[in-house]
Amino acid sequence: MTLSELCIRRPVMTALMTATIIAFGVFGFRLLPVSALPKVDFPTIAVTATLPGASADTMAASVAGPIERQLSTIAGISSMSSTSSQGTTAIIIQFDLNRNIDAAALDVQTALTIAQRRLPVEMITPPTFRKVNPSEFAVLFISLRSETLPLSTVNEYGDITIAQALSQIQGVAQVVIFGSQKFxxxxxxxxxxxxxxxxxxxxxxxxxxxxxxxTPVGTLNGPKQDVALQASGQxxxxxxxxxxxxxxxxxxxxxxxxxxxxxxxxENDKIASWFNGTRSIVLAIFKQPDANTVAVVDGVLAKLPALRAQIPPSVTIQVAMDRSQSIRQSVADVEETLLIAIGLVILVIFLFLRSASATFIPALAVPISLCGTFAVMYVLDFSVNNMTLLALTLSVGFVVDDAIVMLENIVRHIEHGMRPFEAALKGAREVGFTIISITFSLIAVFIPVLLMGGIVGRVFREFAITIAVAIMVSGFVSLTLTPMLCARVLKAHDETRKPNIVLRVFERMFDSWLRAYEWSLDWVLARKPMMLVVTLATLAGTVALYVVVPKGFFPQEDTGFLFGTTEAATDTSFEAMTVRQKELADLLSKDPAVQYINSTVGAGGPNTTTNYARLFIALKPRKEREAAPVVMARLRQKAAQVPGMQAFFQSVQNLNIGGRLSKSQYQYALQSGDTESLYRVAPEMRDRIAKVPGLLDVTTDLYIKxxxxxxxxxxxxxxxxxxxxxxxxxxxxxxxxxxxxxxxxxxxxxxxxxxxxxxxxxxxxxxxxxxxxxxxxxxxxxxxxxxxxxxxxxPLQINHQGQQPAVTVSFNLAPGYSLGYAVNEITKIEQSSNLPATIATGFSGTAQVFQDSLRGQGVLILAAVFAAFVILGILYESFIHPITIISGLPSAGIGAILTLMAFNMELSVIAMIGIVMLVGIVKKNAIMMVDFALERRRVGLSAEHAIREAALLRFRPIMMTTFAAIFGTLPIALGAGAGAELRQPLGIAVVGGLCVSQLLTLFITPVIYIYLDRIDRRLKRRLEPQAEEGDNVERPHVAAAE
CATH class of the missing domain: 3.30.2090.10 (Multidrug efflux transporter AcrB TolC docking domain; DN and DC subdomains)
Structure with missing residues (x-):
C-alpha cells in the first residue's frame, strides 16, 4: 500500500497529521525573530589604544606595532588592519566565519595583556577592545540635549545613567558617545x-x-574595635x-x-556633535556581530522609559534614528508580496480548474507548506528576514505544483466517468513517482547553494534551506492530504453543469491554446533538426550573454539612511572645520528628502583627525522622496557649494563586508613595506582611477603631508x-x-x-x-x-594592513555602472601601471568578496545542473533521460539574462540565485512530459507518438504550474517599497527565464526525447545481463516501438 492510498483510506489520520504541522508552524512563527538578513557578520573585534599628544608616527611605531605583532599570533584571523592618528590607534581584527567570537575575544584579551609590557610607560590607560565591527553602522541613535544644563552635565547623565544601562542589554556591543563632553x-x-x-x-x-x-592609609586595630583610616585630600x-x-x-x-x-x-574640547542643528550629546548603539537588529532596538526602546525617569526633566531624550524601522518596513513589504503571490496563484488554479472545491484543495498546500516551513525555521534558529521571506514568496508558485499535478490527474479520471474515490486511488498511483521526481530534483539544485562558502554562502544558506523545506513539505502534502481531499471533496462529473461565462471564455481560450500547440508541435516534430539547432543556439547564446552582461554583487538597498564624510585640508583647525561643517549641515537639512541630520566634528569618537567630520542622514519615508541615488547626487551638488571641504556620501546597507569604514562604498588597497614607493604610487593610482567613467567620490586615506x-x-x-x-x-x-x-x-x-x-x-x-x-x-x-x-x-594618519603600511583607494559607483565594470577597469589600470614589485595590490571588503563570488558563479550553475542530473539519473535509472529533462535549461538562462539586460539590471548574486532556481523550475515541465511518455512507451507506443501524447495530455498541468510560478514570482519582480532593490533582480530573472523557457521547452523536450530515446534503450540493453539460451524473455513493447 502506497502512502497516498493509506492516507485516502484513513482520513482522520491524515487530518491530524496536517493539523499537527499547522500547530507547530503557528507556534514557530510567533517565536521567530525579525531581521534584515540572516546572521552573516564576520566575527570582528576592535581594539582601541590612546596616548594623548602622541603623533601618528609615534602611535604607529610604539603602539600599533607591538599590539599587531602580538595579535598576529592568534589563530583564525582572516584580516587585520589599523589606523593610527594623533593620540589614537584603532586596530580591526576580522576572524574566519567559523571562529567563535567569545573565544576570539579571550585570545585578544590575552594578547593585549602580553603586549602591554612593550607599550610606552606614558600610556596610562591600557588598550581596550569591543566585539563590534566598525564598518557596521549604529542601529539606533539617541539624542540628549538641555536648554538649562551644561553639556558636561548632560554627558554625565548620558554616560553614567543611560549608556551603562543600555550596554547591558542582550546584543548591544557598545554605546559610543558622539560629541562627548566628559567632565x-x-x-x-x-x-x-x-x-x-x-x-x-x-x-x-x-x-x-x-x-x-x-593612597590607602590602613586601619586602627583596638582590642574591641577596628577603625578604618581615611586621609582627606580627594x-x-x-x-x-x-x-x-x-x-x-x-x-x-x-x-x-x-x-x-x-x-x-x-576631556576633549576639540569635538562636538549636533542633531538637527542643535548641539547635543548623541548616543550611538552598536550591536554585536551575531545579534539581531530588531531585537536589540526593541530592548533599548523598552528600557528608555525607565531611564527617562532617572534624569532631570530638563534633559530631552529623543530617538534620533532607528534603523529597525526600515527593516520592519522591508519585512512587511515582503509579507504583503507573499499574500499577493498567494492570491494570484489561487486565481490561476481557479481559472484552469473552473471549480471552487477543486481550487480549494491545492490552495491548502500553500498555508500548510508555509506552516511546516516556519516550524523547521524555528528549530534551525532562523529569522524572518528578506532572504527567508523571499524564499517563502518564491515557494508559493512551487508548493502548489505537486498538488496541481496530483489534482489534475485525478480530475481527468473523474471527467472520464470514474467515481472520486477510485479516481483518487488510480490518479495518485499514476503520478506519485512524478511528484517524488519533481520534489527531489527541485531540492537537488539548492544543494550547491548550501555548500557555498564565505559570506555569500552564509547569506543564502537560510534561503536555500527554507525553500527546500517548503518544497519538501508541499511534496508530502501532495502525496497525503491532496488525494484524500480529492476522494472526499470532489464530486462526480456532471455533464449538465455549466460554468459561468468568465470560466467558459477562459476554457475556450485554453482550448484554442491547446489546438495551437498541437498544430505547432506537429510542425516542429516534422522538422526536428531545426529544433535541435535552436537548442544548441540557446546554449551558445546563454554563454555569450553571460560573458557580456554587467556583473555586480548585492544590489544597493535604499534603507532610508545615508552616511556622509567630510574633510578639509590636513592643517585645518577644529574651529575652522566646525564652521564649515555647520554650514554644510544647515544646507543639507533644507533638502526636501532629508528628515534628520546628526553631525560630528573633531578627533574622537568616530573621527580620526580634526580635519575630518561625519554626517548621519535619515531620509523621509520612501513614498515622500526620490530614490537614494538621486538624493545623494543632489546632496553632492549642494556640498560642492561649501568652500574648503569635500563631502562623500554612501547609502547605509544592511550587509556590510570588511572591517574598515571608508569614505566611499568600495575599496582598492595597496600595501608595501617600502613606504617611499607606496606613498608615491598611491596618489598616481588614485588619479588614474578617478578618470574612469562611472566612478564617483574617488579618494584615499593617505595623509602624509x-x-x-x-x-x-x-x-x-x-x-x-x-x-x-x-x-x-x-x-x-x-x-x-x-x-x-x-x-x-x-x-x-x-x-x-x-x-x-x-x-x-x-x-x-x-x-x-x-x-x-x-x-x-x-x-x-x-x-x-x-x-x-x-x-x-x-603623516596625519598611518594605516596598516596585515602589519604593513597600506593605502586604500575608495570609490562609489554612478547609477547604471556595475561593480564588475569597476573591478575590470581598475585591474586594467593596475596592469598598465608597471607597479614596483614591492607593492601588493588587491580589492578589499565588498569588492574582494565580489571577486571571490564571481569566480564561483559558473561552478554554482554547473553544480546545480549536475546535482539535478544525479537525482534524475537515480530516479529514472537512466543516463540519457536526465539529459532530455535538463535540455531546456539554456532557454531559461537566455531568457533570464535578456530580461535583466532589458531592465538595465546587472547579473548580481541575487539574480544568479534566481537562475539556479530556474534549473529546478524549468525541468518540472520536462519531467511531466518524459514521465508520461515512458509510461506510454511501456504499452508499445513509439517514442514520437509517446512524447506527442504526453505533451498534449500534460499541457494543462504544465501551463498551470508555469503560470502559478510566474504569477507567484511576479509580485517580487514588480515590487516596490523598502528593500525592493534587493529582491527585484531575482524576480525579474525568474519571470524572464520562465517566459522564454515555457515557450521553447514545450518543443525542445519532445525533440530531444525522440533523439535520445533510441540511445537510452540501446544503452540499457548493453547494461542488462545477457539471457541464457532457452530463457523466455519477451520485450514486445520494445520490439514494437523500435
Whole structure:
C-alpha cells in the first residue's frame, strides 16, 4: 500500500497529521525573530589604544606595532588592519566565519595583556577592545540635549545613567558617545609666570599629582574595635585645585592659580556633535556581530522609559534614528508580496480548474507548506528576514505544483466517468513517482547553494534551506492530504453543469491554446533538426550573454539612511572645520528628502583627525522622496557649494563586508613595506582611477603631508646643562600634549586632570623660548637654549594592513555602472601601471568578496545542473533521460539574462540565485512530459507518438504550474517599497527565464526525447545481463516501438 492510498483510506489520520504541522508552524512563527538578513557578520573585534599628544608616527611605531605583532599570533584571523592618528590607534581584527567570537575575544584579551609590557610607560590607560565591527553602522541613535544644563552635565547623565544601562542589554556591543563632553579639570599653565618663580611645568605636574593622592592609609586595630583610616585630600573640582601649593618661595607659598588657570572643563574640547542643528550629546548603539537588529532596538526602546525617569526633566531624550524601522518596513513589504503571490496563484488554479472545491484543495498546500516551513525555521534558529521571506514568496508558485499535478490527474479520471474515490486511488498511483521526481530534483539544485562558502554562502544558506523545506513539505502534502481531499471533496462529473461565462471564455481560450500547440508541435516534430539547432543556439547564446552582461554583487538597498564624510585640508583647525561643517549641515537639512541630520566634528569618537567630520542622514519615508541615488547626487551638488571641504556620501546597507569604514562604498588597497614607493604610487593610482567613467567620490586615506614642527635637540648643549632628551620630550608633552596628570575618583565615575599651557603659548612657534627647564644645578633655562623648531611635513594618519603600511583607494559607483565594470577597469589600470614589485595590490571588503563570488558563479550553475542530473539519473535509472529533462535549461538562462539586460539590471548574486532556481523550475515541465511518455512507451507506443501524447495530455498541468510560478514570482519582480532593490533582480530573472523557457521547452523536450530515446534503450540493453539460451524473455513493447 502506497502512502497516498493509506492516507485516502484513513482520513482522520491524515487530518491530524496536517493539523499537527499547522500547530507547530503557528507556534514557530510567533517565536521567530525579525531581521534584515540572516546572521552573516564576520566575527570582528576592535581594539582601541590612546596616548594623548602622541603623533601618528609615534602611535604607529610604539603602539600599533607591538599590539599587531602580538595579535598576529592568534589563530583564525582572516584580516587585520589599523589606523593610527594623533593620540589614537584603532586596530580591526576580522576572524574566519567559523571562529567563535567569545573565544576570539579571550585570545585578544590575552594578547593585549602580553603586549602591554612593550607599550610606552606614558600610556596610562591600557588598550581596550569591543566585539563590534566598525564598518557596521549604529542601529539606533539617541539624542540628549538641555536648554538649562551644561553639556558636561548632560554627558554625565548620558554616560553614567543611560549608556551603562543600555550596554547591558542582550546584543548591544557598545554605546559610543558622539560629541562627548566628559567632565575634566583643566590646568592651563603660564610658563612665564612659573619661570619667574623658578618653576617648570614638571613642578606643576608633580604638585598636582601629589595633592590628589588616593593612597590607602590602613586601619586602627583596638582590642574591641577596628577603625578604618581615611586621609582627606580627594579633590572634586577646579575650585579645590586652585589653592594647591606648588612650591615655597621666600617663605611664602606659590599656589597653583598663581602660575596657571584652573577651571572645570571637558576631556576633549576639540569635538562636538549636533542633531538637527542643535548641539547635543548623541548616543550611538552598536550591536554585536551575531545579534539581531530588531531585537536589540526593541530592548533599548523598552528600557528608555525607565531611564527617562532617572534624569532631570530638563534633559530631552529623543530617538534620533532607528534603523529597525526600515527593516520592519522591508519585512512587511515582503509579507504583503507573499499574500499577493498567494492570491494570484489561487486565481490561476481557479481559472484552469473552473471549480471552487477543486481550487480549494491545492490552495491548502500553500498555508500548510508555509506552516511546516516556519516550524523547521524555528528549530534551525532562523529569522524572518528578506532572504527567508523571499524564499517563502518564491515557494508559493512551487508548493502548489505537486498538488496541481496530483489534482489534475485525478480530475481527468473523474471527467472520464470514474467515481472520486477510485479516481483518487488510480490518479495518485499514476503520478506519485512524478511528484517524488519533481520534489527531489527541485531540492537537488539548492544543494550547491548550501555548500557555498564565505559570506555569500552564509547569506543564502537560510534561503536555500527554507525553500527546500517548503518544497519538501508541499511534496508530502501532495502525496497525503491532496488525494484524500480529492476522494472526499470532489464530486462526480456532471455533464449538465455549466460554468459561468468568465470560466467558459477562459476554457475556450485554453482550448484554442491547446489546438495551437498541437498544430505547432506537429510542425516542429516534422522538422526536428531545426529544433535541435535552436537548442544548441540557446546554449551558445546563454554563454555569450553571460560573458557580456554587467556583473555586480548585492544590489544597493535604499534603507532610508545615508552616511556622509567630510574633510578639509590636513592643517585645518577644529574651529575652522566646525564652521564649515555647520554650514554644510544647515544646507543639507533644507533638502526636501532629508528628515534628520546628526553631525560630528573633531578627533574622537568616530573621527580620526580634526580635519575630518561625519554626517548621519535619515531620509523621509520612501513614498515622500526620490530614490537614494538621486538624493545623494543632489546632496553632492549642494556640498560642492561649501568652500574648503569635500563631502562623500554612501547609502547605509544592511550587509556590510570588511572591517574598515571608508569614505566611499568600495575599496582598492595597496600595501608595501617600502613606504617611499607606496606613498608615491598611491596618489598616481588614485588619479588614474578617478578618470574612469562611472566612478564617483574617488579618494584615499593617505595623509602624509601634514604641516609639522620638528623639535631638533642639540644633544651636546643639553649634556652641558645636564638635560637629557627625555627631559625635553617630557617638557613638550607637559605643554602641548594635553597630558593627563591625575585622576579624580568619584562614586559614579572617574575624571581626568589635564595639563597644558595657556592658549596664547600654543599659537606661535617662537613661544618655545618661553618654556623653561631645570638644569643639573637647579637653574632654569629656556627650552630654545638646547632645541630649535624646524618646519617639516609628516603623516596625519598611518594605516596598516596585515602589519604593513597600506593605502586604500575608495570609490562609489554612478547609477547604471556595475561593480564588475569597476573591478575590470581598475585591474586594467593596475596592469598598465608597471607597479614596483614591492607593492601588493588587491580589492578589499565588498569588492574582494565580489571577486571571490564571481569566480564561483559558473561552478554554482554547473553544480546545480549536475546535482539535478544525479537525482534524475537515480530516479529514472537512466543516463540519457536526465539529459532530455535538463535540455531546456539554456532557454531559461537566455531568457533570464535578456530580461535583466532589458531592465538595465546587472547579473548580481541575487539574480544568479534566481537562475539556479530556474534549473529546478524549468525541468518540472520536462519531467511531466518524459514521465508520461515512458509510461506510454511501456504499452508499445513509439517514442514520437509517446512524447506527442504526453505533451498534449500534460499541457494543462504544465501551463498551470508555469503560470502559478510566474504569477507567484511576479509580485517580487514588480515590487516596490523598502528593500525592493534587493529582491527585484531575482524576480525579474525568474519571470524572464520562465517566459522564454515555457515557450521553447514545450518543443525542445519532445525533440530531444525522440533523439535520445533510441540511445537510452540501446544503452540499457548493453547494461542488462545477457539471457541464457532457452530463457523466455519477451520485450514486445520494445520490439514494437523500435
Amino acid at each position: 575634566a579639570v583643566r590646568v592651563q599653565a603660564d610658563p612665564e609666570a612659573a619661570a619667574a618663580r623658578g618653576l617648570t611645568l614638571d613642578d606643576i605636574r608633580t604638585a598636582v599629582a601629589r595633592a590628589n593622592s588616593s 579633590m572634586a573640582n577646579a575650585a579645590d585645585y586652585r589653592h594647591v601649593i606648588v612650591a615655597w618661595r621666600n617663605g611664602s607659598p606659590v599656589r597653583l592659580d598663581e602660575v596657571a588657570r584652573v577651571y572645570d572643563s571637558v 601634514n604641516p609639522q614642527m620638528t623639535v631638533e635637540i642639540d644633544r651636546e648643549k643639553a649634556a652641558v646643562y645636564g638635560i637629557t632628551v627625555d627631559h625635553v620630550r617630557n617638557q613638550l608633552y607637559n605643554a602641548y600634549g594635553g597630558r593627563q596628570i591625575g585622576t579624580i575618583y568619584m562614586p559614579s565615575n572617574d575624571y581626568q586632570i589635564i595639563l597644558e599651557v595657556q592658549p596664547q603659548f600654543r599659537v606661535d612657534p617662537s613661544n618655545l623660548s618661553k618654556l623653561y627647564m631645570k638644569t643639573a644645578n637647579n637653574q632654569t633655562i629656556p627650552l630654545d637654549a638646547v632645541a630649535k623648531l624646524v618646519p617639516t611635513v609628516g
